Amino acid sequence: MIRAVLFDLDGVLTDTSEYHFLAWKRLADELGIPFDRQDNEALRGVSRRESLLLLLKGRPATEEDMQAWMERKNRYYVEYISQMTPENLLPGALNLLQELRANGYKTAIVSSSKNTPLVLERLNLAHWIDAVVDGNAPARSKPAPDLFLLAAERLGVVPQECLVVEDAAAGIDAGHAAGMRTLGLGPRERVGHADMVLPDLNGVHLADLKPVLE
Numbered sequence: 001m002i003r004a005v006l007f008d009l010d011g012v013l014t015d016t017s018e019y020h021f022l023a024w025k026r027l028a029d030e031l032g033i034p035f036d037r038q039d040n041e042a043l044r045g046v047s048r049r050e051s052l053l054l055l056l057k058g059r060p061a062t063e064e065d066m067q068a069w070m071e072r073k074n075r076y077y078v079e080y081i082s083q084m085t086p087e088n089l090l091p092g093a094l095n096l097l098q099e100l101r102a103n104g105y106k107t108a109i110v111s112s113s114k115n116t117p118l119v120l121e122r123l124n125l126a127h128w129i130d131a132v133v134d135g136n137a138p139a140r141s142k143p144a145p146d147l148f149l150l151a152a153e154r155l156g157v158v159p160q161e162c163l164v165v166e167d168a169a170a171g172i173d174a175g176h177a178a179g180m181r182t183l184g185l186g187p188r189e190r191v192g193h194a195d196m197v198l199p200d201l202n203g204v205h206l207a208d209l210k211p212v213l214e
């Protein structure tokens with residue numbers, strides 16, 4: 001029996017994944033490294049450092065270079081997200097959060113992003129969320145289960161009572177590693193290993209999630 005729903009942030013509740021892409025693309029162009037949307041798919045849900053390593057594709061870099069490039073990418077990303085408003089919530093996201101809360105489910109945001117506090121502030125979501133666990137937590141990031149396990153602990157539920165909602169392969173892996181049920185959003189090639197798959201949250205109501213909530 002599911003009692004809590006743990007939402008990923010980027011690509012699930014809001015389309016910041018596009019801003020991550022634009023920021024990495026800007027850095028890659030400046031460094032003369034080919035990088036397109038297809039390459040970006042592998043970066044979904046993984047940490048900033050792991051993303052940079054994927055972008056570099058084995059090119060040599062000192063620790064100092066890496067730090068400078070991660071900071072530069074983050075500066076570009078923060079420029080984009082600082083312009084966000086509640087209009088940047090993806091269709092269906094707020095409705096579902098409200099419906100869950102009205103029906104006694106606990107809700108959490110579980111994101112690998114260190115920028116989660118700023119994004120949540122811009123989206124004005126605090127009222128509908130019981131706990132937030134993000135990339136600032138002293139824990140391994142997805143695909144490790146740590147962030148999801150921490151969220152369950154903060155909500156006072158056990159992993160078997162949690163449903164994870166994720167758009168990234170690494171996020172579905174993390175949910176399963178935590179012993180939780182999973183709802184994958186997006187193409188089957190990316191999230192087909194989830195317990196249930198939907199294109200996105202547009203028009204999705206509690207009743208539609210029955211197969212993974214019971």
Ligand code: B16
Nearest residue numbers: 009010045046048111112113114115
């Ligand atoms: P930051 P999520 C993830 O967030 C993003 O999907 C991923 O693209 C990003 O690299 C990661 O956060 C770290 O973000 O650089 O802001 O700390 O999908 O787990 O909400």
Ligand code: MG
Nearest residue numbers: 008010011167
């Ligand atoms: Mg995501």
